[in-house]
Amino acid sequence: MQASFSAPKVGRWYLFITESWKILLLWLSGVFLLMSFRLFYLFHFSENISLNITAKQIFDALATGFKFDSSAAGVCLAIPFLLNCFLQPLRLDNWVRRVRNMIGLIYLSVFVLLGICGITYISEYGTQYNYFMLEGLYDDQQAILSTAIQQYKPWGSLLSIGILLSCVVVWTRFVDKRSYRLLINICPKSRIKQAIISILVFVMFVCAARGSFDSRPASRKWSAVTTDPFVNNLVINPFRSFFYAIQDYGELNQLTTLSTNPYLADKHEIDDALLNNETRSMGPLIQKPSRIFYIVMESFDSWPLQDKYRDLALTENFHRLKAKGIYVEQALPAASSTMNSLSSLVTGIPFSGINMSRLTSKAQTYSLIHLMEDQGYTSQFFYGGLLSWQTVGEFMSRHGVDHVYSAANAGGKGSAGVWGVDDGQLFDLVSQSVPENSFNLIMTTSYHGPFNLDLSASDYPWKNGDYPVQFQRMGDEVLSANTLGHLWYSDQMMGQFVDNMQRKYPDALFIITGDHYSRRYFHAKPNLYELTHVPILILGQGVSPKLSNRTIASHMDITATIMDLIARSNTSFSSFGYSLVGSEAPENVFGYKTIRDTERVWKQGDGEQFYSYQVNPKQGDKGVEQPAPTLEYQTYMAAAWQLLMGSPTPH
Incomplete structure (x- = not known):
């Protein structure tokens, strides 16, 4: 926060609103970035999409994808938002600012890396990240790297990563340094209105992190909204698919430690089959x-x-x-x-x-x-x-x-x-x-x-x-x-x-x-x-x-x-x-x-x-x-x- 917005001049609540606005801008940045990758995938891999798919189904896929993007960005920004809620009253706004800058830079950079690398992954496997990527831990990593370089020649991807990461640095600095006097000037001074707005900010953030205003949050089991398997796979963004891949790999490996059979509970049927x-x-x-x-x-x-x-x-x-x-x-x-x-x-x-x-x-x-x-x-x-x-x-x-x-x-x-x-x-x-x-x-x-x-x-x-x-x-x-x-x-x-x-x-x-x-x-x-x-x-x-x-x-x-x-x-x-x-x-x-x-x-x-x-x-x-x-x-x-x-x- 700039020196002109120090606590004695503008108050704790105004600092809370200003910081919330900056977090909102970072949230919008993440949603925009993930949606942009989805649109690029749909265009770049359009030959994988069925000719029978309708415009309405594409719209449904994008709308559902927005929920996943909102949730991914919201979850990543949960820590700076919560710190903003609890540390501002304690006059620790400098800590709030530092954490928001650091997490904003990291999470947008991760989105960029996963989104660009996802292009090569889809080219190879026809799907976004899945548990195969972690099987590579037991593979010949040098051969995998050489294959990726020689087959896909990822120089364009590396250049894109460099450009987008530079944009991320510039954007996060812009969000942090920009003056928000207009926002402070239009904020109400009534304590009741301030309380209502604070509650709305909190509710809106929770909904954003859930990806939905419904009782049902954004979840993989609800992602198949079209008749095209490839489009359905792109509904979930690279960030969420990456973590689903880790989860799936963990579940597969847990099969080796389970004491009960994950496929069937009746031991007599298993014995009969053997x-x-x-x-x-x-x-x-x-x-x-x-x-x-x-x-x-x-x-x-x-x-x-x-x-x-x-x-x-x-x-x-x-x-x-x-x-x-x-x-x-x-x-x-x-x-x-x-x-x-x-x-x-x-x-x-x-x-x-x-x-x-x-x-x-x-x-x-x-x-x-x-x-x-x-x-x-x-x-x-x-x-x-x-x-x-x-x-x-x-x-x-x-x-x-x-x-x-x-x-x-x-x-x-x-x-x-x-x-x-x-x-x-x-x-x-x-x-x-x-x-x-x-x-x-x-x-x-x-x-x-x-x-x-x-x-x-x-x-x-x-x-x-x-x-x-x-x-x-x-x-x-x-x-x-x-x-x-x-x-x-x-x-x-x-x-x-x-x-x-x-x-x-x-x-x-x-x-x-x-x-x-x-x-x-x-x-x-x-x-x-x-x-x-x-x-x-x-x-x-x-x-x-x-x-x-x-x-x-x-x-x-x-x-x-x-x-x-x-x-x-x-x-x-x-x-x-x-x-x-x-x-x-x-x-x-x-x-x-x-x-x-x-x-x-x-x-x-x-x-x-x-x-x-x-x-x-x-x-x-x-x-x-x-x-x-x-x-x-x-x-x-x-x-x-x-x-x-x-x-x-x-x-």
């Missing part, structure tokens, strides 16, 4: 392979395999190979991130929200590694990145893998550099290290940002971005030719490797799948099927498409299928899945927050509600909504949680 998982192999259906290659391809999902994209010729090797073996195009991954899916494939335990990279399961009857070694195979793991990523090397060793290889064993870095070696280098390493009677789990990396492989000397057909005419009509919304080139490259390297190994080891068995859906689609409006599925392919000597007629599957079906194909007859093991070559086919298959039957796929939103998409409409069925089999899903997840938490050892 008992039903116990089974025996029906094979062997093929001659025992000398080598098994289990290839988990980074971000290799089902959308490029659809007929409507065949003219792009992105996955010709996979198309060629799928005709020779058991192929299920409509399969659900165990999770939507690499480590969680890989953990489930290794342990045989579905991902239920618990990051298994830091746990060791003792449920060996489910463990793929244990089952393969019991059949006389040496287990090996090959990863195109570094073993420090998600502590994957330690994870594999704890779960009994005999030999673990990484990018370090293949020369360190490839042409892409960031995440490790190129897929071609990885497969060369594998081909040099496969003794007889070996089970080889391979995790590729090339179809991953920053997508900086040098494809100039390759046969990739769309190097110049000249897609076929039917795809050019989609305009600027289609995925870049460079990104698709990395998908093409990963398919090429996989196909060459399979061909080489089949020539060298004719009796080898191959299992090929994607770790999760890629979060990158040819056009900006993928349907729910394209957002959720990965393929599964099993081929080898004696493996015929006639061995299976399954149309839907999940990652959890793979271990049971391998056991029926190669295991000694009547071998006891446990599985959450169903063998693709067995006579029994499930009505539903499950992934994390995902359910699939032969006609529909259901996906769980931010709350408990599942929404559905009709994949294979029946004759005459016009897409009538069907309730998701949530009770069966809850039992499935409850059994997975109980099995893991009843037997794990933390690390």
Whole structure:
């Protein structure tokens, strides 16, 4: 406060009003900043918005977003406001001013940083901040940083941050130094009117901090006010989404410390489900392979395999190979991130929200590694990145893998550099290290940002971005030719490797799948099927498409299928899945927050509600909504949680 407004001249109440006005200006600044970011997101990512959305829905989204912005700004300014209420009567206005200046500068700066960084985050994940960002604490931070720099070239973002932060400094100083004589001159001198105004100021601030005059404050569960999931995601501002991400991550990690099962309370149903998982192999259906290659391809999902994209010729090797073996195009991954899916494939335990990279399961009857070694195979793991990523090397060793290889064993870095070696280098390493009677789990990396492989000397057909005419009509919304080139490259390297190994080891068995859906689609409006599925392919000597007629599957079906194909007859093991070559086919298959039957796929939103998409409409069925089999899903997840938490050892 300026010296001319000292207490003896203007009084405590006038200082309270002046300070409240400054806090109001800072509140308006925060609301304006957050709303500006929301409008920018809507414009910049407009290709992600459904064409069916109405102007009224956009208005509803902005109006609801204003409530979240008001609440975020109000909460951040709560401390200076309360100090203004309680310290002004004590003639401590200097403390009020200092705290307001400091918090105003910090909170507006945080809004700027989260808003600008949110542009890159949405570009990568198609959503605002979520718990994935904290999974990076166990990731290769250097690789993440290099990916962000090389793929998104954030120099414009850094410049914008610098400019906006300078504006924040200038604005907070302006608010603090400006004269407010007019405000003081029009304030009433009546004690009764002053009391009424003071009460109104307090009430208005409480409403601003709640984000609403209603009985219901701004809350995430009320944010989905439109029919467009992407727009709904932008209703919540970057500041609130950041803290929701921390909250969600904490809740997921709390699953590992809960004493009661978060999915189901009835222990008898869990026990029955685990008992039903116990089974025996029906094979062997093929001659025992000398080598098994289990290839988990980074971000290799089902959308490029659809007929409507065949003219792009992105996955010709996979198309060629799928005709020779058991192929299920409509399969659900165990999770939507690499480590969680890989953990489930290794342990045989579905991902239920618990990051298994830091746990060791003792449920060996489910463990793929244990089952393969019991059949006389040496287990090996090959990863195109570094073993420090998600502590994957330690994870594999704890779960009994005999030999673990990484990018370090293949020369360190490839042409892409960031995440490790190129897929071609990885497969060369594998081909040099496969003794007889070996089970080889391979995790590729090339179809991953920053997508900086040098494809100039390759046969990739769309190097110049000249897609076929039917795809050019989609305009600027289609995925870049460079990104698709990395998908093409990963398919090429996989196909060459399979061909080489089949020539060298004719009796080898191959299992090929994607770790999760890629979060990158040819056009900006993928349907729910394209957002959720990965393929599964099993081929080898004696493996015929006639061995299976399954149309839907999940990652959890793979271990049971391998056991029926190669295991000694009547071998006891446990599985959450169903063998693709067995006579029994499930009505539903499950992934994390995902359910699939032969006609529909259901996906769980931010709350408990599942929404559905009709994949294979029946004759005459016009897409009538069907309730998701949530009770069966809850039992499935409850059994997975109980099995893991009843037997794990933390690390």
